[in-house]
Amino acid sequence: MSDQIIELAGREVRFSLRRSARRTIGFTISRDGLAVAAPRQASEREIRRALETKSGWILAKLDAWATRPAAPELVLESGAILPWLGGELTLNLRGEGVRTIVRREDDSLVLKHDPDLAGELRTRTLTRALQRFYKREGAALMTPKVEAYARQLGKPVRKVIVRDQKRRWGSCASDATIRLNWRLMGFPEDLIDYVCAHEAAHLVEANHSPAYWRVVESLMPDWKPRRQRMRDEADRWVVF
Template sequence: MRASGSAAGQSSEQTIELEGRVIAFTLRRSSRRSIGFTISRTGLAVTAPRRVSERDIRRALVTKAGWILTKLDAWAARPAAPDLVLETGASLPWLGGELTLELRGEGVRTTVRREGDQLVLKHDPDLAGELRTRTLTKALQRFYKREGEALMTPRVEAYADQLGKPVRKVIIREQKRRWGSCASDATIRLNWRLMGFPEDLIDYVCAHEAAHLVEANHSPAYWRVVERLMPDWKPRRQRMREEADRWVAF
């Protein structure tokens, strides 16, 4: 799972040769105390303290080369998340289950609403080509974001209340590399794609980010905070790592 540290800093795209392979990675600077490595379907991401030189970062990458290459290969072998099919009858993941998409070419406004196990998307029947794809995709994203805000905001706030820490704001947004993040100003950002996941895993991400209100890093002290909120966090985290692709919407 991609989990957050502290506030996001500037990032850059770089490459390094590890055991004869050229590996691309994203380097992001932050206020964290140590260098962190995260690998997902989008590749390798490195988060490093602002004071650490690029030379030291590259040394750390070489030291972790075996682990990095093994993880990258494992991700490459996993099946890709399904492409979005914009046709009536297509399935979209929803809270660990599925909704069936129904397209209705009527009216001029693009709207999305849930009707039981169906997701009804009304659109201008004259839409075609790339404009149609972009318009319908954005409408579905807005639906997931709207529902995500309604579901996840109170859960984050409830975990924060347990810790006695206020949340400045919860933002549901597009995040390709992270499921969630917690900034130093107590703003928590969550990926709208989480709405495809079972609710117990959504809860895990909400608790994970709320715990960063107390501990900004992933130290042993941080994981003790997580355990206070969720004693069974370990199997949930493992499921996130192993099965996340099953529930990614698009």
């Protein structure tokens, strides 16, 4: 991964470049900016030509993202709202005991912690506890989904890992390991299904070619509106 700069229509645009075994040059635009994925053999000239060809679309998307409100930051106090499967959980902090424990109680997420925690240590401890909860619950929900889609395709899954991913909702490695972002647990379950199907389809086609999207459609005929909803709802997530 490398960071680069290009001038498009008189504007300086920064982008991250990642090379892989893919066959085509692809673009992703998010709150983090422009990300370019290119084949390992693609020259710098080819990549820049592709960017220039899509300059109108790229600049329009960057401008659209610039006007979207930033995701809210989580305040680590009781009453804070956490997205959960398209709905919400209310954070309930309880300063009791010395162990940090997180569990669901109806529409609340109870987080027990050492009452003597303070400052940066408190923030780090509570944040990590919440992330562990989302990862654990994410693995329990999403692993069977990925495996079911893989069975439909007749392909094995080596492992499903739910972890922190800043730029992606999911990825599929060449060894059939699928990684999913724990933040997906904030989305409605039908959108989680879309991401699981999306990554399972990479077990058949490694890139995003027309053949790949036909595999996705075989698993999920209505994938297009689901993908659009994923993009529209991306800012539901609080930052932590």
